[in-house]
Amino acid sequence: MNKIYNPPKQDWLDVLKRPTQTVEDIEATVNEVFKEVKQKGDDAIKKYTNLFDGVMLEDFMVSAKEIQEAEKLVSNDLKKSIALAKENITAFHAAQKTERVMVETVKGVRCWQEKRPIEKIGLYIPGGSAPLFSTILMLAVPAQIAGCKDVVLCTPPNKEGKVNPAILYTANLCRVTKIVKVGGIQAIAGMTFGTENIPKVYKVFGPGNQFVTVAKQLATKFGVAIDMPAGPSELLVMADETANAAYVASDLLSQAEHGADSQVILVSTSRDFMDKVEKAIEDQITELPRKEIAEKAIENSKLIYVNDNETALELINEYGPEHFIICAEDENFFVGGIQNAGSVFVGKYTPESAGDYASGTNHTLPTNGYAKQYSGVNLDSFMKSMTFQKISEEGIKGIGKAIEFMADAEGLQAHKNAVSLRLKDLK
Known part of the structure; x- marks a missing residue:
């Protein structure tokens, strides 16, 4: 050292x-893969899986039979260990739930905040020499607690076109909706655009190598959120x-x-x-x-x-x-x-x-100095906050004049009129 x-x-x-390499060193490759996946869908997924992972798959969706076979290959000791970890991760993340926040800012003006799950999420789970089945627990468990509707998991296959049994066992245990044998850039691109078999998601989670990190960052340009640029x-x-x-x-x-x-x-x-x-x-x-x-x-x-x-x-x-x-x-x-x-x-x-x-605690964390502005994955990562408000006659009378003056000062007459019409009817 x-x-x-x-x-x-x-x-x-x-x-x-x-x-680490700079983004410029690898973004050309990422852009090329994204462009082809967007245009050609599953055909491009198959091409790049063959190129990067060395295996040609006609069907890259994990079947129920594969999951059943995987369960038999996982030892009882490992199953018990996964169960213990799942129990602790569930306890810690369930404790992060918050109730609705409601405030009457002035008489007759009620404002509140509620949280809703992100409906469609994608999980990226590294395979390769270190199949990170533990990351499934870190991502799928809080997704389940949050109430996410669709959970798609992508993980690279080995040279025989198979996925590590512990990954399949844990994904099934955590009620993942769909498991796809696709890794790397093409997996992120598939979840970004959607293909014939890979659903489009709203947010992508999970660690990966530098190519996956850049791919996740590129996904944000196409309306897909990410947990963080974890490398x-x-x-x-x-x-x-x-x-x-x-x-x-x-x-x-x-x-x-x-x-x-x-x-x-x-x-x-x-x-x-x-x-x-x-x-x-x-x-x-x-x-x-x-x-x-x-x-x-x-x-x-x-x-x-x-x-x-x-x-x-x-x-x-x-x-x-x-x-x-x-x-x-x-x-x-x-x-x-x-x-x-x-x-x-x-x-x-x-x-x-x-x-x-x-x-x-969650092990999906910000790297490369991003801890200065990003949090690690937590329950709120799988949810979005929505604000609500309900205003009574008394309430609009109380804040109406202020809204009129402010809208007028910004030159937004229609904004002012939306309040003025109501105040006129209440005289």
């Missing part, structure tokens, strides 16, 4: 740079000399194994502790099945020493990590001071893995 000591503030932008995974750990070096190393590696473009950072106020973590990483990485991937991610990662907690906090807020772990004696200082982070993990017995799977 790269060791950096007391970087001056003017260098923070370079020090904290993510190892390669990242983790920042703040740890001092009181932390456990082996624990910290394991946390850093847990994110590094996601992908070669993942980034992990340790910020510490102890040089000796940094050395211990580096040694622990070297010891632990040799035992990982995804060692090669983790090693490439570690090349993009950093150990940063700063003199004090205040500087550390300022640097962390500048970075805006997707995941932020606090293993420091003065943990309350960091809990109270963190402004920019997707999800925060406090204390030495709170690994980031807990949030990824079973504690109950």
Whole structure:
């Protein structure tokens, strides 16, 4: 890992740079796929599935038979673990429900807000070397609680044209409406425009590689909302000399194994502790099945020493990590001071893995610094707020004159007339 000591503030932008390609590097490919899917529908989906995933599928819709077969292949231990995670995720997200908010702003003017589910949503679930069935729980469970009508799930097939059994089992458990064996750019394009078999959706959720991230951003140009521009995974750990070096190393590696473009950072106020973590990483990485991937991610990662907690906090807020772990004696200082982070993990017995799977919080989080302006996925992500108002005779008399003056000042005579006619009839 790269060791950096007391970087001056003017260098923070370079020090904290993510190892991601720019949009310009890949948007030409994304545009090309989108254009063809819009024009040719399923034919384009099949073409790009063959090109990118190496499999030609005549039928890319998952059948009931495939789901039944998948259920037999999932072990009972995994089924129990999924059930526990689902229960905790359900509890945490159900607690986020809010009641109707009603206020009488002045006598006779009642305003209220109610929430409605987004009717049609699309879920993107990465497959490949790490089939993220846990992400289905994070997305389909709150969608179910919100009351979303149609839930379409897209996930890439393997070379045999099949989907990981755990993905199919979890999707069925969470009552996903339709499961489609399509991944990458073409999946996002399919849900954006709709094809003969892939329904058009109103909002797309889910993480993916940089191509999927750019595809989601392009989808917004065609009237489809997205959860956030979530890209390669990242983790920042703040740890001092009181932390456990082996624990910290394991946390850093847990994110590094996601992908070669993942980034992990340790910020510490102890040089000796940094050395211990580096040694622990070297010891632990040799035992990982995804060692090669983790090693490439570690090349993009950093150990940063700063003199004090205040500087550390300022640097962390500048970075805006997707995941932020606090293993420091003065943990309350960091809990109270963190402004920019997707999800925060406090204390030495709170690994980031807990949030990824079973504690109950959502693991679909903003990356690449977007934690400065985006929230992670939550129940409200699957809903929209609608405002209502009802005004009585007394109410329109109370605010009518103000509306007339304001409309007149803006030169909008019809706006003024809409009130004036009513006030005239009430005299």
